[in-house]
Amino acid sequence: xxxxxxxxxxxxxxxxxxxxxxxxxxxxxxxxxxxxxxxxxxxxxxxxxxxxxxxxxxxxxxxxxxxxxxxxxxxxxxxxxxxxxxxxxxxxxxxxxxxxxxxxxxxxxxxxxxxxxxxxxxxxxxxxxxxxxxxxxxxxxxxxxxxxxxxxxxxxxxxxxxxxxxxxxxxxxxxxxxxxxxxxxxxxxxxxxxxxxxxxxxxxxxxxxxxxxxxxxxxxxxxxxxxxxxxxxxxxxxxxxxxxxxxxxxxxxxxxxxxxxxxxxxxxxxxxxxxxxxxxxxxxxxxxxxxxxxxxxxxx
Numbered sequence: 001x002x003x004x005x006x007x008x009x010x011x012x013x014x015x016x017x018x019x020x021x022x023x024x025x026x027x028x029x030x031x032x033x034x035x036x037x038x039x040x041x042x043x044x045x046x047x048x049x050x051x052x053x054x055x056x057x058x059x060x061x062x063x064x065x066x067x068x069x070x071x072x073x074x075x076x077x078x079x080x081x082x083x084x085x086x087x088x089x090x091x092x093x094x095x096x097x098x099x100x101x102x103x104x105x106x107x108x109x110x111x112x113x114x115x116x117x118x119x120x121x122x123x124x125x126x127x128x129x130x131x132x133x134x135x136x137x138x139x140x141x142x143x144x145x146x147x148x149x150x151x152x153x154x155x156x157x158x159x160x161x162x163x164x165x166x167x168x169x170x171x172x173x174x175x176x177x178x179x180x181x182x183x184x185x186x187x188x189x190x191x192x193x194x195x196x197x198x199x200x201x202x203x204x205x206x207x208x209x210x211x212x213x214x215x216x217x218x219x220x221x222x223x224x225x226x227x228x229x230x231x232x233x234x235x236x237x238x239x240x241x242x243x244x245x246x247x248x249x250x251x252x253x254x255x256x257x258x259x260x261x262x263x264x265x266x267x268x269x270x271x272x273x274x275x276x277x278x279x280x281x282x283x284x285x286x287x288x289x290x291x292x293x294x295x296x297x298x299x300x
Contacts (some may be wrong), residue, residue, distance in 0.1 A: 159263075162194065166197045169198055176201075183211065184210075184211040187223065199221065200214050219251075220246045221245040223245060226238055227241050227289055227290075229297065231297065231300055239273040239296065240269075240271055241273065241276060241293065243276050244276070244277045245278050245284070247280065274296050
């Protein structure tokens with residue numbers, strides 16, 4: 001890089017032509033490319049040495065080495081003009097301070113104010129163009145969208161596992177909770193569709209054994225059951241129980257999928273009273289659910 005700088009200096013001093021400088025510059029850049037290829041392991045040392053010699057010979061051909069030695073001479077020539085302009089600005093500064101120029105500026109303030117006022121009018125037009133486009137941007141605001149229901153908006157979310165929730169699941173649960181249209185509902189994760197879907201919905205008068213039979217022995221499921229509880233005073237309570245069915249014999253991959261989807265899915269089921277995590281058929285017996293529901297009630 002130092003050699004190329006010396007060649008440029010020789011060009012500035014008129015010791016070589018522009019064509020000679022371009023030739024030396026091209027040879028230098030070529031040498032730098034070959035050097036980079038050598039450092040990257042793409043070229044051998046012999047190739048790099050060959051290019052280096054070619055570059056050196058090109059510099060010798062341009063006789064750059066001779067003028068580089070004489071470069072200090074132009075510095076002496078450059079010093080001769082520099083002392084001459086140095087006193088000139090010094091002399092100019094002294095009269096400038098002595099002349100009462102500020103008084104002239106104060107006496108004619110209107111002349112100085114006029115130039116700034118002329119450029120100021122062009123600046124408002126761009127600012128006025130911005131508000132002119134603002135009315136066009138107003139229709140782009142989204143107040144016209146009709147807000148969806150809470151369940152529908154949640155159904156567009158995504159769980160940690162990346163699984164969505166089908167809106168039919170929320171609709172079926174709402175029917176169970178508000179209309180008692182079902183005794184139980186079983187949900188499953190459809191891996192092909194990537195969402196929780198409705199698997200089975202029991203009739204309002206379906207038995208508890210029918211619900212247990214709807215849970216497969218070798219696979220996982222989500223379920224809700226509308227349990228009817230009668231306390232010691234004869235009062236009847238309905239408690240919606242969320243069941244996470246993950247039998248021990250189910251595939252490990254399915255267990256992990258349901259576990260990472262459960263909390264997200266439960267957010268869609270507003271009104272669940274309690275939760276049961278079941279891994280064996282003995283844990284899903286009606287007596288087990290009765291005790292779980294009883295523990296959550298104050299009036300037993």
